[in-house]
Amino acid sequence: MHRWSQLFIPTLREAPADAEVASHKFLVRAGYIRQLAAGIYSYLFLGNRSFNKIMGIVREEMDKIGQEFFLPAIHPRELWEASGRWAVMGDNMFRLKDRKGADLCLSMTHEEVMTDIARKELRSYKQLPQIWYQIQTKFRDEARPKSGLLRVRQFIMKDSYSFDMDAAGLDVSYKKHYDAYCRIFDRCGLSYMVVEADSGAMGGSQSHEFMVRTPAGEDHIVSCEKCNYAANLEKAVSKLAAVEDLASAGDGKPLQVHTPGMKTIEDVAKFLGVSPKNKMKTLALMLEETDAKTGKAKTRGVVLLMRGDHQMHDAKLAAALGGKAARPMTEEEIKNLFNSPAGFLGPIGIAWAKDIKDVEHPLLLVDKALEGRSNLIGGANKEDYHLRNITPGRDFQPTAYADLRSVAAGEGCPNCGAPLRIDTAVEIGHIFKLGYKYSESMGARVLDKNGKEVTPIMGSYGIGIERILTASVEQGNDENGFWLPPQIAPFEIVVTPTNVSDEKIRAAAEDIAARLEAAGYQVLLDDRDERPGVKFKDADLVGIPFRVTVGKKVTEDTVEVVRRSTRQIEDASIPAITEYFARNLRSAG
RNA sequence: CGGGGAGUGGCUCAGCCUGGUAGAGCACCUGGUUCGGGACCAGGGGGUCGGAGGUUCAAAUCCUCUCUCCCCGACCA
Numbered sequence: 001m002h003r004w005s006q007l008f009i010p011t012l013r014e015a016p017a018d019a020e021v022a023s024h025k026f027l028v029r030a031g032y033i034r035q036l037a038a039g040i041y042s043y044l045f046l047g048n049r050s051f052n053k054i055m056g057i058v059r060e061e062m063d064k065i066g067q068e069f070f071l072p073a074i075h076p077r078e079l080w081e082a083s084g085r086w087a088v089m090g091d092n093m094f095r096l097k098d099r100k101g102a103d104l105c106l107s108m109t110h111e112e113v114m115t116d117i118a119r120k121e122l123r124s125y126k127q128l129p130q131i132w133y134q135i136q137t138k139f140r141d142e143a144r145p146k147s148g149l150l151r152v153r154q155f156i157m158k159d160s161y162s163f164d165m166d167a168a169g170l171d172v173s174y175k176k177h178y179d180a181y182c183r184i185f186d187r188c189g190l191s192y193m194v195v196e197a198d199s200g201a202m203g204g205s206q207s208h209e210f211m212v213r214t215p216a217g218e219d220h221i222v223s224c225e226k227c228n229y230a231a232n233l234e235k236a237v238s239k240l241a242a243v244e245d246l247a248s249a250g251d252g253k254p255l256q257v258h259t260p261g262m263k264t265i266e267d268v269a270k271f272l273g274v275s276p277k278n279k280m281k282t283l284a285l286m287l288e289e290t291d292a293k294t295g296k297a298k299t300r301g302v303v304l305l306m307r308g309d310h311q312m313h314d315a316k317l318a319a320a321l322g323g324k325a326a327r328p329m330t331e332e333e334i335k336n337l338f339n340s341p342a343g344f345l346g347p348i349g350i351a352w353a354k355d356i357k358d359v360e361h362p363l364l365l366v367d368k369a370l371e372g373r374s375n376l377i378g379g380a381n382k383e384d385y386h387l388r389n390i391t392p393g394r395d396f397q398p399t400a401y402a403d404l405r406s407v408a409a410g411e412g413c414p415n416c417g418a419p420l421r422i423d424t425a426v427e428i429g430h431i432f433k434l435g436y437k438y439s440e441s442m443g444a445r446v447l448d449k450n451g452k453e454v455t456p457i458m459g460s461y462g463i464g465i466e467r468i469l470t471a472s473v474e475q476g477n478d479e480n481g482f483w484l485p486p487q488i489a490p491f492e493i494v495v496t497p498t499n500v501s502d503e504k505i506r507a508a509a510e511d512i513a514a515r516l517e518a519a520g521y522q523v524l525l526d527d528r529d530e531r532p533g534v535k536f537k538d539a540d541l542v543g544i545p546f547r548v549t550v551g552k553k554v555t556e557d558t559v560e561v562v563r564r565s566t567r568q569i570e571d572a573s574i575p576a577i578t579e580y581f582a583r584n585l586r587s588a589g
Numbered sequence: 590c591g592g593g594g595a596g597u598g599g600c601u602c603a604g605c606c607u608g609g610u611a612g613a614g615c616a617c618c619u620g621g622u623u624c625g626g627g628a629c630c631a632g633g634g635g636g637u638c639g640g641a642g643g644u645u646c647a648a649a650u651c652c653u654c655u656c657u658c659c660c661c662g663a664c665c666a
Contacts, residue, residue, distance in 0.1 A: 281665060329666095379666075498624080502624095530624090530627090531623085531625090531627075532625045532626065533625075535625095536626045536627080537627045
């Protein structure tokens with residue numbers, strides 16, 4: 001049994017004023033986690049108990065489907081100190097960029113390390129399939145760590161990799177992970193959802209993210225009110241309500257209209273008395289590429305057309321550009337291409353690339369929502385003028401139509417048409433099919449039944465371990481602190497005698513705590529000689545789901561049991577206290 | 590990288606505009622009274638005000654430089 005008086009619980013009562021994220025505020029206040037410089041944090045006593053329980057659950061479930069590897073990690077401090085130099089660890093060589101230059105990263109990613117092992121060790125189809133996992137510290141040079149403890153530079157991650165003979169085998173490994181992740185998060189008592197995710201950056205074919213809905217989250221997820229459609233905003237699609245095109249004005253050809261000083265979509269639409277839905281938005285971007293032959297850097301204009309009320313989505317654009325990121329054009333670049341000041345840009349009168357391979361001309365990507373539309377209003381490439389009657393395909397030829405649009409709340413579900421909602425969420429797990437990317441490029445091969453060389457197909461899977469804890473806190477907190485599901489709380493029950501100098505109360509509390517512990521519960525006895533108010537407040541703060549208050553009612557063989565989450569108070573009989581918790585804690589699971 | 594803000598006892602901050610003996614709350618130490626939702630009274634310890642330079646009889650305060658941390662932004666032509 002743990003006694004509060006004998007514990008050293010570092011308690012930072014004051015959270016930084018700017019930290020509005022609950023997990024940061026409370027975990028720091030409760031002394032769970034102490035955030036140090038550069039986002040490196042250490043677990044303190046209570047947090048470590050929660051953390052170990054989470055680790056236990058993760059290991060137990062992962063061991064059912066795979067096996068654990070131990071890979072040594074470089075400490076972040078060494079990473080920083082080694083910046084710009086080579087550091088050698090065993091067979092693997094790590095190259096670090098200098099502090100001012102972009103990301104600090106390992107030349108050998110974890111995928112590559114695992115693939116390297118596979119390349120050296122796997123020889124025969126008889127050895128497949130394999131699922132290998134590891135739990136270790138990861139370090140990311142986040143440009144800006146934020147959201148309290150949710151986005152930090154150092155964290156612990158469970159990551160795993162599967163190797164299979166073929167796509168059907170990968171499907172099985174993927175499903176095993178999907179199910180294992182559900183079991184892990186269920187057992188941790190989290191309320192989460194699984195969404196389809198963009199697998200673009202890693203080049204895979206299918207991907208799911210495990211998300212916890214919370215206002216503190218940074219990711220946006222789209223979900224349907226009615227059916228089970230759920231997707232990451234980067235991946236989400238929607239059905240749009242039909243839009244009525246404008247009638248053609250004049251002779252139906254593009255018609256110049258005077259729009260003095262009207263630079264924004266809203267201004268122009270209002271001025272002309274039309275909806276932004278009938279307006280086109282022109283975005284001028286620049287792609288910086290390296291010429292494959294000469295190795296020289298060069299730029300290429302990328303112009304996007306979107307419906308006036310639509311938002312462009314970065315990841316979708318990057319996907320349309322083959323994974324490359326574009327930056328906004330400078331004023332001068334706009335002038336060179338459009339021969340017009342910003343605010344009056346449009347697609348007409350410019351020679352566009354016929355297809356993506358045509359490198360002589362700028363690209364014109366048109367959002368799919370504009371396909372088939374007619375008589376749109378757009379910039380005239382002339383100061384203070386716009387054009388009516390613009391019809392894509394007739395008045396200009398796009399390089400390609402692409403899905404560039406960010407889904408907005410209220411649009412139709414692609415499956416059932418019901419309104420979609422958008423929420424912020426925190427990602428706690430991610431699984432995706434890697435395909436042959438690493439096994440192919442690193443030359444991993446096994447022999448099949450016929451003695452022929454085959455490249456194994458891979459999957460990659462990750463869980464952010466401490467996010468299970470921080471997300472739980474985001475899910476359950478109030479002004480006095482937070483509560484955790486019993487499965488991952490540092491203790492399940494705190495026994496609080498109101499006055500330890502009253503021998504009757506003290507003895508009863510000891511007895512209750514000992515019996516609960518004997519019955520298999522994790523119990524913390526708050527035997528400190530403190531005022532009751534202090535003990536109650538502390539108990540509220542540290543996340544323990546049940547409190548047993550031992551006080552005046554001992555004379556009637558009664559104590560109070562307080563459920564932290566609901567504040568519900570119930571009397572319980574002292575002799576039958578273990579039965580009470582068998583009923584209310586174990587059965588509730 | 591761009592724009593804002595902040596650096597003052599252990600913690601959170603006030604003081605700065607208008608220079609003149611460094612303050613408060615919390616925490617800590619001593620004594621006493623309290624004891625079912627962060628007690629009260631009395632006494633006490635602890636800071637060369639991020640750093641460097643300058644102005645001045647005198648700088649936490651004004652000026653210059655510098656370091657560190659935090660927040661916002663880096664799509665809507």
